[in-house]
Amino acid sequence: MCGIVGYVGFRKTAEVLMNGLKRLEYRGYDSAGIAVFHQGKIEIRRRLGKLTHLEELVGEEVFNGRAGIGHTRWATHGRPSDENAHPHKAGRIAVVHNGIIENYLPLREFLKKKGRIFTSETDTEVISHLIDGFVEEGSSFPEAVRIALDKVRGSYALGILFEGDEKGLIAARKESPLVIGLGEGEYFIASDIPPILPYTRDFIFMEDGEIAHLSPEGIRIFDARGTEVSKEPKRVNWNPLMAEKGGFKHFMLKEIFEQPRAVIDTIRGRLSEEMGDVFLEGVPLDAPVLKRIQRIFLIACGTSYHAALVGKFLIEGLCRIPVEADIGSEFRYRNPILGDDTLLVAISQSGETADTLAALREGKRRGAMTLAICNVVESSLARDADHVIYTHAGPEIGVASTKTFVTQLVILFLLALRMGRGLGIVSQRDGRGLIEELVRIPHLMEEMLKASQQVLEVAKKYLPARDFLYLGRGINYPIALEGALKLKEISYVHAEGYPAGEMKHGPIALIDREMPVVVLATRNNVYEKVISNIEEVKAREGRVIALVSQSDREIIHKADDVLFIPETHPFLTPILLTLPLQLLAYHMADLKGTDVDQPRNLAKSVTVE
Numbered sequence: 001m002c003g004i005v006g007y008v009g010f011r012k013t014a015e016v017l018m019n020g021l022k023r024l025e026y027r028g029y030d031s032a033g034i035a036v037f038h039q040g041k042i043e044i045r046r047r048l049g050k051l052t053h054l055e056e057l058v059g060e061e062v063f064n065g066r067a068g069i070g071h072t073r074w075a076t077h078g079r080p081s082d083e084n085a086h087p088h089k090a091g092r093i094a095v096v097h098n099g100i101i102e103n104y105l106p107l108r109e110f111l112k113k114k115g116r117i118f119t120s121e122t123d124t125e126v127i128s129h130l131i132d133g134f135v136e137e138g139s140s141f142p143e144a145v146r147i148a149l150d151k152v153r154g155s156y157a158l159g160i161l162f163e164g165d166e167k168g169l170i171a172a173r174k175e176s177p178l179v180i181g182l183g184e185g186e187y188f189i190a191s192d193i194p195p196i197l198p199y200t201r202d203f204i205f206m207e208d209g210e211i212a213h214l215s216p217e218g219i220r221i222f223d224a225r226g227t228e229v230s231k232e233p234k235r236v237n238w239n240p241l242m243a244e245k246g247g248f249k250h251f252m253l254k255e256i257f258e259q260p261r262a263v264i265d266t267i268r269g270r271l272s273e274e275m276g277d278v279f280l281e282g283v284p285l286d287a288p289v290l291k292r293i294q295r296i297f298l299i300a301c302g303t304s305y306h307a308a309l310v311g312k313f314l315i316e317g318l319c320r321i322p323v324e325a326d327i328g329s330e331f332r333y334r335n336p337i338l339g340d341d342t343l344l345v346a347i348s349q350s351g352e353t354a355d356t357l358a359a360l361r362e363g364k365r366r367g368a369m370t371l372a373i374c375n376v377v378e379s380s381l382a383r384d385a386d387h388v389i390y391t392h393a394g395p396e397i398g399v400a401s402t403k404t405f406v407t408q409l410v411i412l413f414l415l416a417l418r419m420g421r422g423l424g425i426v427s428q429r430d431g432r433g434l435i436e437e438l439v440r441i442p443h444l445m446e447e448m449l450k451a452s453q454q455v456l457e458v459a460k461k462y463l464p465a466r467d468f469l470y471l472g473r474g475i476n477y478p479i480a481l482e483g484a485l486k487l488k489e490i491s492y493v494h495a496e497g498y499p500a501g502e503m504k505h506g507p508i509a510l511i512d513r514e515m516p517v518v519v520l521a522t523r524n525n526v527y528e529k530v531i532s533n534i535e536e537v538k539a540r541e542g543r544v545i546a547l548v549s550q551s552d553r554e555i556i557h558k559a560d561d562v563l564f565i566p567e568t569h570p571f572l573t574p575i576l577l578t579l580p581l582q583l584l585a586y587h588m589a590d591l592k593g594t595d596v597d598q599p600r601n602l603a604k605s606v607t608v609e
């Protein structure tokens with residue numbers, strides 16, 4: 001996730017862009033840059049780090065042009081650096097981009113053979129070279145953009161300048177958000193509404209495949225076939241703070257609803273549906289390497305540890321290699337047994353978690369192969385590990401992890417499937433089936449999020465409760481732990497998660513009519529066992545909130561409240577179960593009036609032991 005902004009009009013262009021980037025910095029803070037016309041040429045200013053660094057670079061510079069584009073970056077391809085910061089310029093074309101170009105490597109090689117010289121590691125730079133090349137061959141600016149985008153596979157929201165059209169810009173969208181703002185004699189583009197809101201309340205929301213040409217004379221919009229279309233503007237009456245949160249009350253709620261998109265971005269370019277296999281760039285998991293691995297450690301803290309517990313089920317289930325999930329703060333103090341036949345996987349959202357970093361370094365010292373799963377390019381964990389797989393969740397502003405947890409589950413599933421295929425344990429046919437189910441998950445997540453109002457009613461009903469018990473079995477029990485943690489973190493209500501089979505070994509003593517019990521009871525190989533747990537809770541007058549498979553009608557008569565979960569492969573059910581538990585914690589916290597985005601005593605990244 002990155003933020004882009006563009007402007008055509010009579011104001012000081014650089015000032016409009018910088019003000020817009022300030023309202024987009026929550027979408028990325030690795031680097032920032034602007035491209036502005038000055039005396040007919042495109043001038044680029046860009047800088048590594050937060051936006052304040054770019055402000056210092058631009059200073060009091062004055063540009064006389066009336067069109068420009070800006071960008072704030074969340075790195076996906078290429079480390080954070082001045083060179084990898086946007087905008088990217090090739091010849092007479094400058095581009096800012098939010099999204100992922102899946103086929104950038106073959107495009108890059110094709111362009112290099114034509115004599116094109118690249119100055120960055122990004123996927124975006126191929127777009128500027130493609131467009132510039134077609135302009136050189138005689139195409140008009142709009143034609144060159146259309147031809148270039150026909151060759152691109154992936155997602156994009158683009159702002160494009162051309163040193164032959166100094167009063168205009170082109171915007172294009174495919175699977176990444178982009179809006180156009182309509183002013184009086186001026187026009188804007190942006191990834192979100194906030195940068196434009198100070199200037200206008202009238203917006204056009206671009207659709208996939210559309211290309212727009214903005215100039216002082218107006219806006220022309222073309223569909224994917226090149227046919228000009230007419231679109232009615234919509235008026236938005238959000239205040240600036242609500243606009244920054246996309247109309248949601250809190251960043252956490254916005255990020256919960258961003259999860260389907262985060263999953264799409266995380267699996268994009270990594271699936272071979274025909275081969276039933278997974279491509280993890282730069283991670284050597286072919287058969288000779290895999291056959292040396294006799295044991296796997298998954299190391300993490302907090303929410304990431306719950307992802308590791310799910311990963312244990314996934315890897316053992318698909319690879320038949322012994323896996324231990326360990327808490328980072330405990331791992332190195334127990335003198336763990338590992339060596340060159342061990343794979344150590346460290347999981348962290350920020351890549352800066354002190355305990356997880358220390359565990360990874362201990363694993364390397366003892367000769368283990370190390371792999372990082374994290375969300376931040378060039379973080380300490382990513383640099384220290386032998387190999388890294390990035391989640392593509394984008395920036396997460398709320399302290400309580402939501403979309404980063406779900407994307408960690410997705411990466412662990414991809415890792416397990418790649419290893420299972422590499423070892424020959426998962427057949428091509430079974431691999432195809434698993435990938436088909438994974439591709440369905442974002443749509444099923446969208447369906448789950450439609451139940452937010454129903455979850456709110458459950459939260460209202462149980463608002464007076466001072467204690468909750470969460471139960472799950474098998475691969476679902478780590479999600480019970482995660483659900484309880486979310487409730488504790490943001491609502492300050494005491495909650496405990498347990499494997500359901502352990503209930504009668506202690507927690508059952510707590511159950512009475514004042515104790516709500518959240519039971520994860522989707523259909524799997526331990527379904528009947530979970531039914532027995534529900535019966536035991538009801539026998540002690542406990543109140544049951546059951547999360548059950550869509551087709552299940554048996555539990556309706558046993559539980560006090562039921563939330564239905566779409567049916568998928570049991571290995572992917574934890575992803576779907578996570579969403580209603582996040583919503584339950586959110587609504588409980590919101591009803592209690594706590595600081596949802598910044599809960600007391602917590603920090604986003606724990607960088608000390």
